[in-house]
Amino acid sequence: MLVIMLSISLVIAIYTTITLSIEKQVLSKHINKQVEMSLITLSNNIAPLMQAYAINEYKKIILNEARERNYQAIVVYDNQFAKILNRDNYVSGVTKVNGEISEYDEEKGYLFGDEFVITSMPIESPNGEEIGKVKISVSDSIITDKMYESLFHAVLSGLILNAVILSILYFLLQRFVSKPLASLKLQLEVDEVNAIPNQELKLSGYNEIDGFIRVVNQMFSTIKATRMKLLEEQRDLNSVIAATKIGTWYWNIKSGEVKFNERWAEMLGYRLAELEPLTFKTWEKLCHPEDFVQSEEQLKRHFEGSLEVYECQCRVQHKSGQWLWILARGQVVKWEKTGEPIEMFGTHLDVTEKSHAEEELRMSASVFDNTREGILILDNLGLVRRVNEAFISANDYSREELLGHSLESILDESESQVRYAELKQKVLSNGFWRGELWLVRKDGQVYPELVSITAVRDSQNRLSNVVALFTDISRLKEQEKQLELLALYDPLTKLPNRNLLVTKVSELLKFNEFGRYMAVLFIDLDEFKKINDSFGHEVGDEALKLLASTLSKNIPSNDILVRWGGDEFIIVLNNVRSEAKVKSYASKLLNIISTMRFKTDLIHPQSFSASIGVTMTEADSVTDIEQLIRQADLAMYESKLQGGNSMAFFNPEHDRSKRKRHAKKRQLEQAVSENELELYFQPKMNLRSNEVIGAEALLRWNHPDKGVLTPEQFLFDIETPAQQCEIGDWVMTQAVHQVSEWMKCGMDIQLSINVSSYQLDDINFTSRLRALLYQYKVPPSYVQIEILESSALELVERAQAVIERCQSFGVSVAIDDFGTGYSTLSYLRDLPADVLKVDKSFIIGLQKDSKNWGLLKAVMSLASTFDKTVVAEGLEDWDAKELLLEVGCEIAQGYAIARPMKIEQFNRWYRQEQVAV
Known part of the structure; x- marks a missing residue:
């Protein structure tokens, strides 16, 4: 047994020595490779900074590299900066001792002494010139520490192995097998969440079991990789769902279990918790009854296999009560062996805006197809891309004959190329053109169209299409021709x-x-x-x-x-x-x-x-x-x-006086051009309330030699209707402009404007008056025109037409100097004037027993009969005020109230009167 123990110990010692040697070689190669990569990276990154003298910047790079790597020192030699300092070299860098990083001290030199690796690399400029170098030092203690650690593990393993061998020898085969298996059993115990060990199974050291452990480790590694891939795919899918704002759902057809994601609830204005408990009834409750029936039919067809994918567009009720259009899609993912569906997954997409847009497109298409006006849609090259039936019917061309051709191809030759070019330029610059064009039908007939052309641009303001709307104005042209005949x-x-x-x-x-x-x-x-x-x-x-x-x-x-x-x-x-x-x-x-x-x-x-x-x-x-x-x-x-x-x-002799008046006419023309004409204003007052209810605009000529002239002193010398109308238009323009100025100042005044018989006889008079009101934004009720009774009687038909036309757009009409003519009741009836201005001859010297008193009473009676307002002119004595009120005349103007005034005086007077009232 001792021999066996020594043999095993010798084998372990040899194995440990070889392992340490191999590990040192591998570690050395790894460190050298790492240092080489660091040198390349540092050299490339520091080179441009060194050229820019950005010392602090490349020091940051050095510091970051030292933090990331376990280097003893990183030193940079900067030849560029050394030249500036007039030194042999400029050295900077960091050192790392016991994990502490400090700045490299050039004065102390490079005195470490235990370097395992000292490697440097030149730093070159783009043209290949060496501008410095970088040096990295790795301490031998790194290798030593690793070897000690490995030796410790090897010795420890040997001791354990010896103990195991001794135990095996002691307990024979039972201990030899049971202990590795017990260790393996402990490693295979996992938590319920992961189902596999978090780390690889450690080798037991026994060949019979290690092969099995390696197979298991490989299997676990494959499972982990597959699981990670599935998790990544799940994250990607969740990101797509979140980005596209799609609601997802799960339905277990057998159990009735239903699941929705949070986005599904948000789409309908809910939080998911508000809808719990979730069942199939939740969907049925929110879905529109009509669409739920359609959804059930589509599901049935999918379950039967006639539809590969369930799809249905339904109205679903939002929390606010609004109906949303939802596109529902889904598919059964699990079936019974009998063919019955078990589980189903699907999505819900809000297509409300899309549905509305489609409806608008259908409406637009309906308008395009059914409108009576012809419509052409051209591309950005001016070629016809779409044409409606109305245009085809009006011109007898077929659709094929129009598509791909320009608008110019169906224009009459009278529409010159220059005009067509101007038309296109206006459409491009202004985005719109409207005018008349002469078109040629297929049979060669030329006819007029009123054409509106609009440019359509895309989101980047590029011309995408041009829409042309055509209205046949042939009948209108015929009517214009008839009107021209009527005009002649x-x-x-x-x-x-x-x-x-x-x-x-x-x-x-x-x-x-x-x-x-x-x-x-x-x-x-x-x-x-x-x-x-x-x-x-x-x-x-x-x-x-x-x-x-x-x-x-x-x-x-x-x-x-x-x-x-x-x-x-x-x-x-x-x-x-x-x-x-x-x-x-x-x-x-x-x-x-x-x-x-x-x-x-x-x-x-x-x-x-x-x-x-x-x-x-x-x-x-x-x-x-x-x-x-x-x-x-x-x-x-x-x-x-x-x-x-x-x-x-x-007789020319009789014309001499006319010539004199012609000279005055030229003077008056000069007066107009040199702004010698001016308007004065005389107020009209309600005698009961003392309220200023209006004013009359009176023309004055600031003659350079004769002073201020009234119209009676110069207008009678004008014989030509044109100049009479010119003066009248000047007065009308200035008066309407003044009303607009009063409105800006908050002065609520109706202004009366005197109109001559020549203006009455001018067919364009009412059109010019209406245009002035529009130009100065003056309400028609703020203007009144005054027509002399004598003028109205001379041109009864014309006066009646002018009065009715003015009243039709809100301008009231007064008959001036009423009572001085020879009007009859029929004239008073036929002239629909609003106001009668009684001549001052009735007012001056008015006494209760005078003839004027009786005449005035008669006038008031007539005015009441015909529903007309009466204004007394020439009130020069306040004593007549009570007499006027007694006969029912409440409105008057005259010197007793105020004389005609320049605009500045009138404005001051008016404000004083307003304060007094």
């Missing part, structure tokens, strides 16, 4: 109107330069207003139609007959130079008119007479149509002065 012809008499006259005579005047002559006859019926007053406008219109027909039958074919307006007609005789012939023709017309007899079922035959004014062009002069008509009009008034039923030729 009088609707009552069917004769050309003044617009067409201007066009035709302007053309004739061009020929006049080459020796052509013409005469203009201005015809005005005498006392025609009496017919309208006595029998009404319908009878008057019939009389005008008869006159128009009569004149048409008695005018040469190459000459022109127009209705100028009201009861005025103009005849232009072309290529005539004999005054005698013109006079004879005019006399003939007077005779024809005087022999006319007009009758209806309601009136007796009526006779007519007319006054005719004549002017002729001269061979050596060329004039314009407005001058010719003015001259003929002036001559017509001369014939009126002769008693009517006569004619008169234009």
Whole structure:
């Protein structure tokens, strides 16, 4: 036994020696390899920092490396920095003694003495120049410590082995087998969670058992690797589920057990604990009844095998009561041998937004397919990608003939390439274009379309598509054409109107330069207003139609007959130079008119007479149509002065006064351009409450020589309607602008604006007024227009139309100087004005026993009958205030209240009055 023990001890000693030698070699190689890798890493990382003189930075790298590795010292020689310091070398680094790291001391030198490994590597610049080196020292104590440890384990193992051998020898075979097996049994005892040991089974030292242990260790290693892979896959799956916000569920069909993840509950606004206990009834309760039936049908088909995967889109109720669209998917993962399902896993995905988007897409597609307007969708190259049925029907092209072609291919040749290029540029720059284009149908017919083109850009603002909407405006164009005809012809008499006259005579005047002559006859019926007053406008219109027909039958074919307006007609005789012939023709017309007899079922035959004014062009002069008509009009008034039923030729001598007024006209034009015109404001007051309820805008001319002029001092010198309208528009613009300024200051004032007869006769007057209100953002109720009674009576139809048009968009209308004309009850009825401004002649000297008192009472009675407000003008004496109130007139303006004031004075006065009230 002793020999056996010695033999075993010798074998163990030899084995230990060989093992220690091999282990030292392996450890040495490992340390050398580690040092080599560290040198390479340090050299590469320190090189750029050394070049940048970033000493502190590469010291940090050295320190980190020393902390991570068990090196005795790391030293860096910096040639670059040494040159700067003018030294032979610059050394820095760290040392590690007993686990403590300290900075390398260059002065003490490198005095360790027990280095196992001292290795260095040059540090090179990118061009290969050596700029330093790094040196690593590993202490021999590392190897020694490892060898001592291994020797200790080897000796210990030998002692244990000897003890085991002795025990085996002592207890024979029983102890030889039982002890390793008992040790193995202890190592195989595991906790319930892991089911396998956390560490490898240790070898017993017995070959018979070690082979088995190695197999078991390999098996455990495979199981651990598989388990780790499964855990990683589970983590990845959980991450995917969390990122995609998918709810997951598990259902045991046999037991009824149901499991949901937390995301499933969050999707419906719950915490999972709020829904416990979880059963299949939980799903049934939350699912919409209609969709639950569909879900059951899909499950049945999946269980039967006709569907590989269960899938159903259901409405599920959110905690808030809202219904969400949920896409449910699942699959049976465990079956009974009989084919019955046991377990099933699945997902729930919130597709509410997707469902809504799909619904919007369906709606958009429905609109695209069913709208009456044609729609083209083009790509970013301008080629047609989609076209709806409305466009195809309107143009007779097939879908194939349009797809892949540009919009330009179906445009008429009249749409130039330049215009099309401008169109595309506007769409690209502004994102939108709207206008008219002429398209060509398949049969070659050209027709107009109103086209709206919109650019569609993607999330990166790149042009993706262009949408073009087409509306056929052929009928609208026809209507415009008809309107143009209406604009050139009088609707009552069917004769050309003044617009067409201007066009035709302007053309004739061009020929006049080459020796052509013409005469203009201005015809005005005498006392025609009496017919309208006595029998009404319908009878008057019939009389005008008869006159128009009569004149048409008695005018040469190459000459022109127009209705100028009201009861005025103009005849232009072309290529005539004999005054005698013109006079004879005019006399003939007077005779024809005087022999006319007009009758209806309601009136007796009526006779007519007319006054005719004549002017002729001269061979050596060329004039314009407005001058010719003015001259003929002036001559017509001369014939009126002769008693009517006569004619008169234009006399230049009678025009001298006109020339003077023309000079004043030029001065007024200069006044407009040099801002000499100004508005004054006179307030209107409620006499009962003393509240300022409005004001009237009054025009003044700050004449450089004559001082401040009122309109009566200069407006009557203006003869041309154009300049009258120009002045009127200036007043209207300034007045509306002032109202907007008052509104900004919180001054609630309605402003009255005087309108001339020329503005009434201007068909664009109400359009300009409405545009001004829109431009300055002024409510229409803040503006009132005042029309002179005389103007309203001269142009009854036009005045009525203007009043109704203004009232239709909220502007009130007042009749100014009421009572000075000869209006009848029928006029008062037909003119739907809101306010009657009683002329100041009724107010001045008002006494209770005066005639004015009785007239004023009559006016108030009429106003009450026709539901009109009355304003008293010219209140210059407060004594008349009580008399006005007594007859029911509560609103007045005049010097007793305040004189017309400049805007600054008016604003101060108004604020003082507001404080007083």
